[in-house]
Amino acid sequence: METATKLTGLSEAIDLGILDPAQAEFFETPGGFTGLRLHGTEYKRVALRRAMPIAQPSSYISVADHENKEICVIRSLSDLDDENLRVVTAELDRRYYCPEVVSIKSVKDKMGYVYMELRVTGHGETFDKNCAVKDVNKNIRLLDESSLIIFDVDGNRYIVPSLAALDKKSLKRLEPYLF
């Protein structure tokens, strides 16, 4: 009689390289970058990348060296101590720039491009942005039933975290592009 061979689990076969937070020390370099000391090695510049920036922005943060070679993965930001959390969050804020739309002042369709005047907030400051959106089907994208992201022709991103939070006029201006 054949005996069933136990399959190796994926997490056993593949090392995710999850960071042991107690071993890591993230720091800000004088040049304006973020560095990491880990197991006796000092990385002068690390790149932090969210594996799931929209669905799970605080989990699975890949840490890579200056040659883009992955060093480790932070499972969750909540695993980090206060100082590491401060440095890592600041770096993530600098890498992911996506202002939130507060209101939409105007939307005009011109020659196949949609020109928008947005009032946005980023890092606590509110300001106005003019943007042009090409191919609205692709670049005004509903993330779920209540939030959406806008990509303009330059590659800038603007997020509407809650459509319900927009004022009536803004929502009406945006409505033709929601589908």
Next chain:
Amino acid sequence: MQETYTLSYDLDARMLPCEGVLRFTRSGRVSASADGAELFDRTLEGAEEAAVLPGVGCGLIFLKMKDGEEFVLCRFSMSALLTAGEFCKVVNYYIQTNTAAIPEEKETRVCEKCGRPLVEGLKVCLFCYNRTSVLKRALELLRPFRRTLLVAQIFVAVASFFYLLIPLFNRVLIDNYLSQMRGPAAHIVMLAGAMFLARGLNEVIFILSSRAYNRASIGYANLLRTMAYDKLQRLSMSSLQKRTPGDLIRRVMEDTSTVKDFISDAGRWGIEQFIMFVIVMVILLITNPWLTLLVFLPVPVVAVGMSRFWRFINIRYERQWRRSSRCNSILHDIIKGIRTVKSFGNEDQEIEKFMGETRKLAEVSSSNEKLWALLFPSMVFFTGIGEFLVLYFGAGAILDGGLSLGVLVQFTMFITYVYAPLRWLVSFPRWLADAMTSMVKVFEILDEDTDLPNKEDPANVPLTGGVSFEGVSFGYKSYEPVLKDVSIDVRQGEMVGIVGKSGVGKTTLINLVMRLYDPNAGSVRISGCDLRDMSQQHLHENVGVVFQDTFLFAGTVYDNIVYAKPDATQEEVIAACKAGGAHEFIIKMPDGYNTVIGENGHTISGGERQRLAIARAVIKNPPILILDEATSSLDVETEAIIQDSLHKLIKGRTTLAIAHRLSTLRAADRLIVLDKGKVAEMGTHAELLKMKGIYYDLVMAQRQTGKKNK
């Protein structure tokens, strides 16, 4: 001479918006200020490179020092990304040469008038674009069709005249004969005959006008399509790659078609409705000015109401169209990938996904139809108010003896002639906007400057010499250099293999030899002549290329071979196929060289396709041969056969060959190893092995893989 090169940036160190300026001066210093405050001013001494580091929705420029230190110079949103790349190029040129080359003109990314972003590839702001100038230009192109259009307009005017006669005949019939219950029957028959004739002539002349309009509009669309296609063929790869194939096809086919529809439908109807409107107005005013006033009384309300109605309905139908388009794309995707769906057993999941989308489409459609069913009859009722007013007051006037029945009937008939142009006028701005958008897109292609200009007086020297790269730097995006200061000298008749990991710039190197792009810095020369100094046609006639993915056009084997040399003799075709090792399999096919191969050559195997590609490349007998992974998709046996053909061919030709499978480069005189966009190693196979560097590692890695596979 400019002393400073500046970059405007928009984010400070905390990622808050700012008005920042980064400056590079001829004296080799970089400085920055933000919101009026000076931030730093430093020398470039000891600097190795300035580079852009793109983030997500933002980016930064940093300075890399020779001692390994790195400094952020500024941060910016994506709007400044391209100009940041240009800034780095200027700084890096200084770092490499110690000379400052500050470009006179700087590319702007925002409209100087309104401050809105410019769309990539366009120099005009679509927001501020003057519609009159587009229309003017479109009309200028209509010039060859002027006579046809004039004839069409005369036909329309005549047809409208006959159409307008009918209510007038009606009035005479009612007032002179029917209401007085008298008159010879012959007169009534004559009037009926006249009405019949007027109606018949109206239709016949209308058919003639339609034909004339169609001839003009089809000719116009054909002219635009030909011009756009001609321009597309002449654009550079970098211009073409900015747009998707779908976008380019749409511009050549659909946008020209929209313009055609506008001229044939909107143009014709517009003129007809305008003529009708003016004539009816004159007749009505002459007949009874007071009743005319009643006809026009509800016009402003009706016009505003209709405009609102169409706007509202259009938005809703646009949403329905988008939902429908989404369903189509899901369906398209799933049917295309049905093998994957089935292999993962995900049929139910896909059914669920599609059902969800069709449900949403059904909801939107149903809601729209309900609304349409309610609003459209209401709007029709509303537009009929003028008719009721005329009937009410007209009937009163008849009873008082101030108006004849014929005049009232004539009025009610003319009312429809007045409201029809009104309905048309409401939709006209949208038609015009659609046509203008299409025209702008076509003109955009026509106006695009080629970034690979042909020199007016090209030096078409015989390209029998070697190929050299002199300090070549290049990036598809200016902020992401692929090749950095590459200098290579390939001697005449030498075969050089280019190796390296994926993405190091191997294909980019040969793209530059084919002049699909121009280097950002340095020069590529053949026989000592800069590629920019010779005509592109001369270059392409002298370079034969075999790619990994061979594209064969729909047609016969013969057609595909002579594609490279349309005037090739039959003997040359056979000789090229023999040289490429293709003759053997071609001759075995029942139709030989006349065998039709499907789109992309699906009816023949990969190896056979590759051999045809080699035959196509060598039929011109080019002194320079480029092989870009020409045999990498083939099995070892087929590769050996093709390699054999290739070895015979490359003798005496300058050959550049790229291959991942290093064994295919055995015959190479020299190997060049690229790493991180630079030439890392150069030498013969034996020399490189001895160096125990990157090439050695690559060979060892492949040997290991080979052993494991065995």
